[in-house]
Amino acid sequence: AQKVTQAQTEISVVEKEDVTLDCVYETRDTTYYLFWYKQPPSGELVFLIRRNSFDEQNEISGRYSWNFQKSTSSFNFTITASQVVDSAVYFCGHTGGFKTIFGAGTRLFVKA
């Protein structure tokens, strides 16, 4: 069965620090997609990125970057030069079909 583990429950950093959020998944699917979502204090989840299992190229979008390593079943998310507005809960997810399984989330606190 699919499983997504976000071992870091909470992370606290000071503004401008870099921070990496870990995501490890288990799957039997040969084709699957991985996701990251952000949940700010307002509660609504915001889609950040989708990555398919055949594309291991790292991706950068502004201060955000993602490192997908199939060999270690990891899909880690790095925020460079963190800002207070990055404070949120971040969820990693996996889908091999219609359903997406999410990790428990990592709560990030960025202090000014």
Add this chain to the structure above:
Amino acid sequence: SQTIHQWPATLVQPVGSPLSLECTVEGTSNPNLYWYRQAAGRGLQLLFYSIGIGQISSEVPQNLSASRPQDRQFILSSKKLLLSDSGFYLCAWSAGTGVYNEQFFGPGTRLTVL
């Protein structure tokens, strides 16, 4: 552009009372629809998903049910609420053209059962 609506935003209900939460999507046809629950400080638990009108898949056996009476309408119901039903309920949609599409979430309903 697509928009997803949920209401009510907050709800306080007594134990044993019925529940009806509604979710509607605009700007797309034949979406896949989902209901999730998030307990306080916890992750997302998939409750139901639907790939078409009248087609509901249940992920967690409990006293909740879901219905999809129209293509872009998804309803979460209960005949008798339990204290454990308290939580943040999120509706989401994804494009029905594929199975690997990202989901887009509504603003959520915060339910407190007293």
